[in-house]
Amino acid sequence: MSASQAVFAADCSAPTRTLAGGSNQPITVAAGERLLLTGGTFTGGVDSFPEGSFLCVAGSASLAPAYLNNAAGTLDIAPGGTASFPSISVATGFLLDNQGSATFAGLNVNGAADIRNLPGGTMRVSSQFSPSAGGIVNNGSFTTIRNQMIQGFNNGGLSGISSSTDGSQILALPAKQVLPFVALGGAIGLVLGGSQALSRSLFSQLIPHGKEAEYFGLYEISDKGTSWLGPLLFGLAYDITRSYRVAIVSLLVFFVVGMALLLAVPMRRAIAAAGNVPPHKL
Numbered sequence: 001m002s003a004s005q006a007v008f009a010a011d012c013s014a015p016t017r018t019l020a021g022g023s024n025q026p027i028t029v030a031a032g033e034r035l036l037l038t039g040g041t042f043t044g045g046v047d048s049f050p051e052g053s054f055l056c057v058a059g060s061a062s063l064a065p066a067y068l069n070n071a072a073g074t075l076d077i078a079p080g081g082t083a084s085f086p087s088i089s090v091a092t093g094f095l096l097d098n099q100g101s102a103t104f105a106g107l108n109v110n111g112a113a114d115i116r117n118l119p120g121g122t123m124r125v126s127s128q129f130s131p132s133a134g135g136i137v138n139n140g141s142f143t144t145i146r147n148q149m150i151q152g153f154n155n156g157g158l159s160g161i162s163s164s165t166d167g168s169q170i171l172a173l174p175a176k177q178v179l180p181f182v183a184l185g186g187a188i189g190l191v192l193g194g195s196q197a198l199s200r201s202l203f204s205q206l207i208p209h210g211k212e213a214e215y216f217g218l219y220e221i222s223d224k225g226t227s228w229l230g231p232l233l234f235g236l237a238y239d240i241t242r243s244y245r246v247a248i249v250s251l252l253v254f255f256v257v258g259m260a261l262l263l264a265v266p267m268r269r270a271i272a273a274a275g276n277v278p279p280h281k282l
Contacts, residue, residue, distance in 0.1 A: 007097050007118065008078045012036050012056035027065070029053040029073060037061040049073045051093030057081040057100065072113075077102055079120055087127060098123055098140070107131075117142050205271045205279070230254065 015036035019027070022040025028047045029035050034054040038061060045067040049055060053073035057063045059080030068085060072093035077083050077100040087106030094113035096102065098121040106127040109115065114135050117123045121140035129144050200219075207215040230251060237243075237250040271278040 008056070008076050008099060011054055011074060011076045011097070012058075012078070015054075015056065022062075027055075029055050037063060045069070046071075049075075057083055059100070072111075077121070104129075109136075202267075205276055206274050207276075208274045209276075 012034065015034045017033060018036045018038050019042070020038040020040060022042055024043045026044040026047045027035070027042065029049050031050045031052045034056065036056040036058060038058050040060075041062040041064060043064050043066065046055070046065045047069055049068065049071050051072040054076065055063075055073060056076045057078060059078045061081055063077075063081075063083040065085065068088045071088060071090040074095040074097070075083070077096075077098045079099045081100035082103075083098075083101070084103045085105065085107075087108075088104065089108040089110050090096075090113045092111030092113060094109075094111070096113075096115050097118060098116065099118045101122045102117075102124075104123075104125045107115075107125050107129050109131040115123075115131070115137070117138045117140040119139045123138070123140065124143045203215070203219055204212075233250050233253065234247045238247040241247070267282050268278045
């Protein structure tokens with residue numbers, strides 16, 4: 001028996017009550033009770049789920065409540081079991097041990113609650129995810145819609161960010177892998193760092209002799225005077241899409257437009273017209 005299976009067995013092997021066959025009637029779990037859903041689909045709401053109670057979803061069962069009230073108990077989802085929730089808020093005492101599949105339209109953690117996605121578990125939050133308190137441990141596959149700041153997130157599995165409600169996933173990276181981030185930072189530094197010096201060097205080739213102060217004054221005005229355009233576009237993109245990824249990608253507009261304008265300049269002829277000698281390679 002694996003460690004994750006042992007968690008379900010410890011919580012749910014001796015239920016005080018079982019339900020089978022599925023139902024659309026509301027479920028009430030009393031404090032100290034261990035309720036096991038052995039099979040079928042349960043679509044009724046959960047009226048009561050207080051601290052100290054256990055709700056167990058077996059491998060052949062599916063829990064899809066219309067609502068979940070007083071969510072402060074322990075929810076165990078076995079391998080093969082599924083749970084699909086509307087947008088819910090959980091409070092102090094709530095514990096989710098997921099080894100199957102758990103989907104939330106939205107998840108707000110308002111107290112000292114714990115969300116544990118165990119090995120083999122798949123978890124997806126398709127809208128607002130606000131883990132303002134408690135702890136989140138991921139050792140399976142965890143996906144959220146759009147990029148959201150997750151504090152107290154202990155990620156030992158795969159985490160993903162999706163850009164739209166169809167679940168199209170943009171990013172899935174193994175946790176605690178330093179090399180990809182260092183490589184990306186190095187690549188960005190090589191490109192953006194050198195571009196600052198190269199832009200001034202190229203611009204200096206276009207300046208007639210004795211006009212250096214005048215031309216570089218214009219250069220600095222155009223540089224600093226348009227520095228607000230990037231933050232403006234970033235802010236607008238995020239405000240419209242609520243996605244930091246879309247906001248970052250939107251900045252590519254400046255690179256594309258800048259490259260198009262630069263390619264339109266007859267550089268060798270412009271350098272010669274300024275009275276300078278064009279370099280051998282441009």
